[in-house]
Amino acid sequence: MRETKLELYRELAEQLRALLATEPDRIANAANMAALIYHGLPDLNWAGFYFRRGGELVLGPFQGKPACVRIPLGNGVCGTAASRGATVLVPYVHDFPGHIGCDPASRSELVVPLIERGEVSGVLDLDSPLLARFDEGDQAGCERLVVLFVDHHREHSA
């Protein structure tokens, strides 16, 4: 049993680095990252990406049940995180005005924006069937994973 959440996210970051390694394909890497997170973090029922296409977010690689495909910027937790360019942590989704319920089992949610060259290019979305599953440790850990993903693709698209 790991001692701390910090340690768990450190391990996930190492595993993500190894998975990304020299692979430049963004979709393949997003798919592996979604799988790594879904199977590496306890109590999730969905983990994956939405990528920005103009004024909306479009579903990307994920693990979990089928989800809504298009989310206008500003809508739901994902669209709010994308339009703010900041992480949104929701302890109880039914208290979040405009929450988009893809799976009725979801009770808490964490959405981290992908910021590339100062612009939001998408979001990483995690859902849990537990109330208040995510805390500041999860936020910091997931933000770190997203930075690894974004930096890797900046280096490989230069």
Ligand code: SME
């Ligand atoms: N609940 C999200 C929609 C995406 S699904 O959870 C996979 C939202 O409110 O933006």
